[in-house]
Amino acid sequence: MMHHLALWLAAAGAGGAAEPAGWTSWAYVYGVGGLVFAIGLALCLKSGQIDPSRRRGRRILALMIAGFVGYALLQGVMQMALPRW
Amino acid sequence: MPLAVVQQVGHWVDYTIIIAYVVGIMLFGLVFGRYAKSTSDFFFGGRRFAWWLVGMSFVATTVGSYSFIKYSQKAYQYGFSSTQTYLNDWFLMPLFMFGWLPIIYFTRVTSVPEYFHRRFDRRCRVMATIIILVYLVGYIGYNFFMLGKALNAMLGWPVFLASAGVALVCAVYVHFGGQTSVIMTDLAQGILLLAAGFAVLVLGVILLAQHGGFWANFPPAYRTAFAGLNRPAKFHAIGVFWQDGMANGVAFYFMNQGILMRFMCAKSVRDGRKAAIFIVLCLMPLAAIAVSNPGWIGRAMVNAGLLPATTSADQIFVLVADKVGGIGFFGVLMAALLAALMSTTDSLINAVSAIAVNDVYRPFIRKGASDRHYLAVARTVAIVAALVGVVLVPTFMAFKDMYVAHANFVATVTPPMVVAIILGVCWKRFTRTAALATLAGGAVCMVLTYVKAPAGDGMTIGEWLIHWVGHGIEPKGFTYMRSLYGIVVCSVIGIVVTLFTKPEPAARIDGLVIGSIRRAKELFKGSEPNEEPGERLLLTVVPIDRPENEANVVTLHPDDLARLHAKPGDMLYAADRRWWLGGLRSAHVRAGQPGGQPGTVAIDRRSLAPGELGPQTQVRVEKIL
Numbered sequence: 001m002m003h004h005l006a007l008w009l010a011a012a013g014a015g016g017a018a019e020p021a022g023w024t025s026w027a028y029v030y031g032v033g034g035l036v037f038a039i040g041l042a043l044c045l046k047s048g049q050i051d052p053s054r055r056r057g058r059r060i061l062a063l064m065i066a067g068f069v070g071y072a073l074l075q076g077v078m079q080m081a082l083p084r085w
Numbered sequence: 086m087p088l089a090v091v092q093q094v095g096h097w098v099d100y101t102i103i104i105a106y107v108v109g110i111m112l113f114g115l116v117f118g119r120y121a122k123s124t125s126d127f128f129f130g131g132r133r134f135a136w137w138l139v140g141m142s143f144v145a146t147t148v149g150s151y152s153f154i155k156y157s158q159k160a161y162q163y164g165f166s167s168t169q170t171y172l173n174d175w176f177l178m179p180l181f182m183f184g185w186l187p188i189i190y191f192t193r194v195t196s197v198p199e200y201f202h203r204r205f206d207r208r209c210r211v212m213a214t215i216i217i218l219v220y221l222v223g224y225i226g227y228n229f230f231m232l233g234k235a236l237n238a239m240l241g242w243p244v245f246l247a248s249a250g251v252a253l254v255c256a257v258y259v260h261f262g263g264q265t266s267v268i269m270t271d272l273a274q275g276i277l278l279l280a281a282g283f284a285v286l287v288l289g290v291i292l293l294a295q296h297g298g299f300w301a302n303f304p305p306a307y308r309t310a311f312a313g314l315n316r317p318a319k320f321h322a323i324g325v326f327w328q329d330g331m332a333n334g335v336a337f338y339f340m341n342q343g344i345l346m347r348f349m350c351a352k353s354v355r356d357g358r359k360a361a362i363f364i365v366l367c368l369m370p371l372a373a374i375a376v377s378n379p380g381w382i383g384r385a386m387v388n389a390g391l392l393p394a395t396t397s398a399d400q401i402f403v404l405v406a407d408k409v410g411g412i413g414f415f416g417v418l419m420a421a422l423l424a425a426l427m428s429t430t431d432s433l434i435n436a437v438s439a440i441a442v443n444d445v446y447r448p449f450i451r452k453g454a455s456d457r458h459y460l461a462v463a464r465t466v467a468i469v470a471a472l473v474g475v476v477l478v479p480t481f482m483a484f485k486d487m488y489v490a491h492a493n494f495v496a497t498v499t500p501p502m503v504v505a506i507i508l509g510v511c512w513k514r515f516t517r518t519a520a521l522a523t524l525a526g527g528a529v530c531m532v533l534t535y536v537k538a539p540a541g542d543g544m545t546i547g548e549w550l551i552h553w554v555g556h557g558i559e560p561k562g563f564t565y566m567r568s569l570y571g572i573v574v575c576s577v578i579g580i581v582v583t584l585f586t587k588p589e590p591a592a593r594i595d596g597l598v599i600g601s602i603r604r605a606k607e608l609f610k611g612s613e614p615n616e617e618p619g620e621r622l623l624l625t626v627v628p629i630d631r632p633e634n635e636a637n638v639v640t641l642h643p644d645d646l647a648r649l650h651a652k653p654g655d656m657l658y659a660a661d662r663r664w665w666l667g668g669l670r671s672a673h674v675r676a677g678q679p680g681g682q683p684g685t686v687a688i689d690r691r692s693l694a695p696g697e698l699g700p701q702t703q704v705r706v707e708k709i710l
Contacts, residue, residue: 024314025309025310025311025312025313025314025322025323026310026311028314028322028323028326029169029173029311029322029326029330032326033173033176033326033330034176036176036177036331037175037176037177037178037179040176040177040178040179040180040184041179043179043180043184043511043599044179044180044183044184044599046600047183047184047599047600047602048603049183049184049187049599049602050179050183056618063362064178064179067175067178067362067365067366068175068176070366071172071175074310075172075310075311076310078165078308078309078310079309079310079311082165082305082308082309083305083306083308083309084305085300085308
């Protein structure tokens with residue numbers, strides 16, 4: 001217990017993170033960032049740069065969405081699970 | 086506050102490693118001087134490189150000497166959230182990969198100012214040239230400054246002299262080898278800086294294992310992906326998102342001439358996209374860990390009692406390196422810092438050279454000269470750019486917080502450009518008058534945020550302007566929010582002025598906006614694009630002699646053409662079968678009328694020479710367009 005207390009005090013004293021940041025940061029970044037991503041993807045689909053009627057287009061679309069979801073999951077786990085591990 | 090000079094300095098093994106590295110990388114870069122025979126070679130490496138080479142070069146360019154020190158500092162103060170800066174890029178990938186990249190590649194623009202000239206007009210080109218040159222040269226100076234500080238801390242060398250020495254090495258191989266030297270040295274330097282960063286992590290974890298372990302000593306509050314939403318004032322998730330994720334991210338991928346030239350070196354748009362995916366999904370996370378981990382290790386060391394609790398953030402990289410490494414490792418780490426510096430500034434120097442020649446010298450000072458003349462000018466400008474960067478070092482010495490200094494510089498210069506580029510690419514209605522208003526008006530609005538005169542409510546005029554997008558952040562945290570303010574203000578200016586001005590004729594902007602990329606492909610190829618996927622074939626080169634105007638036309642057997650799904654006139658790419666050359670030995674050619682023997686490709690000797698392909702060489706041939 002003293003070891004954990006020392007860790008908290010050291011963190012507060014260093015002027016850095018005083019307590020774990022919650023889900024709001026993740027939600028903001030992926031909400032606003034997700035909007036930017038979605039607008040970009042929509043423009044690509046509308047302009048025909050990504051053509052989901054073709055196999056290559058579907059693969060690209062899947063890859064783009066998978067990248068977004070992958071990052072969201074990675075940083076979500078870091079945000080919510082690692083401090084409790 | 087000067088960085089502390091550590092004790093483990095100056096062993097002859099370390100100095101040997103440092104000197105050997107500097108000499109070695111310079112000689113390695115000079116080897117590729119023979120590939121720079123034209124301005125196209127000097128600036129774009131002949132547009133021949135493979136995706137993985139482009140990707141590694143990108144990361145080496147992105148990770149500068151300041152990166153290790155800056156991100157270790159933030160990592161020490163705020164933990165894993167220091168990685169947010171490097172992990173924001175995927176949001177921009179659709180627009181970059183399928184909008185900006187194909188536009189600049191297929192329209193063969195050599196710079197962002199040139200795009201501005203073609204999309205808008207000459208006035209926009211002039212403004213963009215000034216802004217981008219300030220951005221690039223400032224970045225060069227900042228890199229030199231950060232390395233000078235590190236060398237001062239670790240070896241006791243004077244900051245200015247250390248900067249000047251490294252600048253000389255960089256300038257020499259860029260002068261002789263151009264973009265090919267940049268890319269090939271970046272590959273070596275990228276591997277070194279990632280390896281050194283991970284070596285610190287491994288050694289730090291091993292050291293901490295004897296004192297309770299890294300994880301047990303790393304506070305839970307430091308393990309999150311993001312800092313607090315809008316506090317602390319000096320580092321918060323909202324600010325990092327807008328400053329680094331949006332403004333800096335768009336500036337890097339859409340405006341940074343060095344980065345753009347990297348993607349323009351790719352053998353095709355498809356390889357450029359593969360490079361982007363490789364970068365964002367694989368290399369950037371690795372780079373984030375490599376540059377941040379000394380701060381994490383340092384925080385754990387403080388809690389384990391291995392470093393004093395009073396250790397300050399700007400000393401952490403140097404102190405951790407001192408703690409974990411033995412004789413020789415210190416030299417490797419210094420070599421990695423040098424690698425980080427040189428791999429960033431060589432790209433910037435080459436980029437300044439490209440803009441100076443293509444956007445200043447060629448259009449305004451001497452039109453219609455030979456390519457050989459412009460190549461000579463480019464080489465000279467490379468030296469001058471390095472010199473100017475060194476002269477800027479004292480300016481950066483005046484700022485206490487390195488990250489804030491860099492953020493101020495980027496935040497002020499980039500929002501007007503970033504908004505003009507994005508609106509220009511995505512919105513065909515966006516007019517030239519609106520673009521000029523965005524650049525000029527946006528710059529004025531950004532400068533206003535530095536006005537210190539009081540505005541009431543305890544805020545200055547600058548703070549009052551920013552507080553409208555402040556998200557509840559304290560005014561001392563407004564440095565980050567300046568970018569969001571700039572994006573909003575410039576967007577409003579751009580949209581409002583557009584709605585009151587006459588649209589551009591559609592034919593004039595064909596190929597320059599996202600909805601007209603097909604037209605850009607037609608112009609690039611000179612005929613209808615052929616995007617049917619085909620095989621990649623292994624063929625044997627047969628040198629031939631063709632008429633002057635058919636020097637890049639090749640002859641393939643009908644069966645081979647069919648497997649490529651290619652027709653006469655299609656653009657092909659032939660590269661040495663040794664994949665690890667990354668396209669260094671390759672040629673861009675066009676399919677001629679079918680003929681010849683199966684399994685062979687008959688190529689004119691003049692097309693073979695630039696890529697050093699010879700008779701009987703086995704090449705992999707693929708269709709590009």
